[in-house]
Amino acid sequence: MGRLEQGGRRALGDVGNSQDSACPVASFVLETIMSAQDIKRQLTGKFRIQRLGRVVSELTYYDTFDWRLYRNAAGLVSAPSEGSYLLSLVDLEGTTRYRMTLNSVPQFARDLPLCQAREALEKVTELRRFLPIARIERHSERIAVLDRREKIVTRLSLDRDAVLGDSTAGRLKHLRLKVEPLTGYRKEYAAIVRFLEHEAGLVRCCGSEVERVLVTAGCCPLDYTGKLIVRLEPGIRTDTASKQILVQLLNAVEANERGLRDDLDPEFLHDFRVAVRRTRSYLGQVKGVFADDLERHFRGEFAWLGKLTGPTRDLDVHLLSIAGYEAEFPKTDFELMVRHLRRRRLVSRRRLLRGLDTRRYLKLKAHWNALIGTDVDERGPKAGLPISEIAEDRIARAYSRVYKRALGLRKETPSETIHRLRIDCKRLRYLLEFFRSLCDVQQANSVIRSLKGLQDRLGLYNDLSVQQVAVREMAEELFARSGTEASVFLSMGRLIERLEARQKLVKSQLEKSISGFTGEKTAEALLELVR
Structure with a gap:
């Protein structure tokens, strides 16, 4: 499906290049193309310079709808490359952590070939789709700084970005100079950065590279979250x-x-x-x-x-x-x-x-x-x-209802009662989320975490009930159709047995979750919330 290049660092993954991971990439603002020419002349007069050529890249940046990559200090970038796609997992400074060549851009992390990048991305994005959020055309002039032995000690890149796909497509949006440190040459990297800052008078770029690209393209990072704030x-x-x-x-x-x-x-x-x-x-x-x-x-x-x-x-x-x-x-x-x-x-x-x-x-x-x-x-x-008066009353009432119903839970408790407890827990959690800002945040979060543990088990118990009903309905529908092999119904029977066994296990574990939520620590924290 593709090939993976990986190297020596682990962030969200491993670095696929020789960049010094202990040093950050330094980026500087360039006001005009003329200032870029002036900087090149100054560098040539101060350092041994080798021009590595010019590259034009069409880059597409991806993230999930709720910005899971950005929240985890990462970005996913694709670029067409000789009939395939070069896919890079980068940090917010644009430094490549993984790079792989694929026949097509994956829609989900699960579409990637088995590798550390896939494992890392699946943990972060889970079921969410990669969505294209920005497209730019980058004109890069690559420059190497050499030592006396003609070895490359630092790489520089003069980048000009233009946004694609909008009313100003092709227009210059962003001009900068990027300095990349290489392993084993920190002193040389530091000398170049000092020169650019103190002698050339350049100003460091504000924010990360990925953030600058997104803002330049008209995006608003973190404009959506599933959490209620x-x-x-x-x-x-x-x-x-x-x-x-x-x-x-x-x-x-x-x-x-x-x-x-x-x-x-x-x-x-x-x-x-x-x-x-x-x-x-x-x-x-x-x-x-x-x-x-x-x-x-x-x-x-x-x-x-x-x-x-x-x-x-x-x-x-x-x-x-x-x-x-x-x-x-x-x-x-x-x-x-x-x-x-x-x-x-x-x-x-x-x-x-x-x-x-x-x-x-x-x-x-x-x-x-x-x-x-x-x-x-x-x-x-x-x-x-006053909303605080309403919040105190409703939270106290909801907690009392959950507390009483949870303490009454037994092995023989019917599923209907467990379902009602699940609904009561959900209502209490919603109230805590609605009015969290009126409470001590640490205590509110502590109560919500304890409640979430109980709610997750109750939710799983309910899901398993729904799934058993769904399998039985599926068996009835397939039975009504001729031509279904008997082995299919045997498999469905075994699946129902697995679901029932797992549901019994979840029910046996509810006691621990209930004791955690109804214990003195949670009760005291909740009483503090509503005083």
């Missing part, structure tokens, strides 16, 4: 605080809708659903902000939207889960099950997209935006109360 003042009115929270949630719905419709990766649907669930949860737990009839109406509409998106998300989770059992079944049986699930997902997605194209959905967004985006005329009975 709202900063509230304790004394502000509840209706004002509520609108701040609900507007951010609506923004998340709209930000993910395009990727959901285009089916770019499963996380668009996941984040869309989370924003919808949070909105519905807020309306259900923080009552009295809007008029009663408005609250009932919008809770019902967001419940409808949640049900519309649920089946496709369940099938996404099921397809991911079943992949872990592939080695346990005959290949033909496993592939038949996967094909069937994918067909069901296709039908489910069509139903989802039809729902998003209805007037009901368009009206929901428009009317909801009108309500939370402007002053509310019909204020509810609690709209004028």
Whole structure:
């Protein structure tokens, strides 16, 4: 599929060149092409210079929708190269950590050949797709600085970048001089940097190379995150605080809708659903902000939207889960099950997209935006109360409900009760996330971490229940069709057994998670939050 070049350093991966990893790349601003010519003359008068030639590169920068590479101080860059693509994993300074030649640009980390780069990228990006975020044409003039023995001690690059694919395509956007240190020549590198700064009077570039490229191309790094980040003042009115929270949630719905419709990766649907669930949860737990009839109406509409998106998300989770059992079944049986699930997902997605194209959905967004985006005329009975008062009351009530239900959990507890506990935990976690800025951040994060451990196990227990139902439905559908081999049904039976066994194991582990959340440390931290 491709070849990997790797060398001696491990960051997000190994360096595929001879650059000194202990020294940062130095980049300097050049105002004009004339200043670049002047710098070359000054360098020639001070150092032994060898011109290495000029290179024109068309570079495409990739990241996930939620900037997972950038958040991990990395970037992914591709460049056409003789009928193939040179793919580079770089740090934010543009220094190559991995380089590989591929026949095509991968859409996901899993599309890469098996190598350390793939392993590193899969850990960071998980299920997210690589999206092109910036395209530039780079004109580089390469220069080497030599010592007395004619050995290269430092490499310099005069780079001129032009953005591609916009109204100013081809126009000069960015001019800089980059100095790359080489292993074993730190003194020489330091001397050149000192000369450029103190004698040539150049100014270091602000920010990293990847950041400069993205900003030059009109991108706004970190403009999206799946996390809810709202900063509230304790004394502000509840209706004002509520609108701040609900507007951010609506923004998340709209930000993910395009990727959901285009089916770019499963996380668009996941984040869309989370924003919808949070909105519905807020309306259900923080009552009295809007008029009663408005609250009932919008809770019902967001419940409808949640049900519309649920089946496709369940099938996404099921397809991911079943992949872990592939080695346990005959290949033909496993592939038949996967094909069937994918067909069901296709039908489910069509139903989802039809729902998003209805007037009901368009009206929901428009009317909801009108309500939370402007002053509310019909204020509810609690709209004028301080948000801190509402937050304390709701968090305390939600924790008490979770605490009592969790302590009542036994081995014989039915799945329905475990499901209700899962919902209660989710509601409490949403409240903590809504009002985190009103609390001591460290204590809030401690409670959320403890709650997340319990919630994750409860979520897995529920997913396993849903998957067992899905396999049984699949067996019934295939049974109704003639020509299905008996071995397929035997494989499905074994899969249900595996799911049931894993669910029992998860249930047995719930006690530990419950004790961690209901213990004195978590209880004390939560009481501090609501005082």
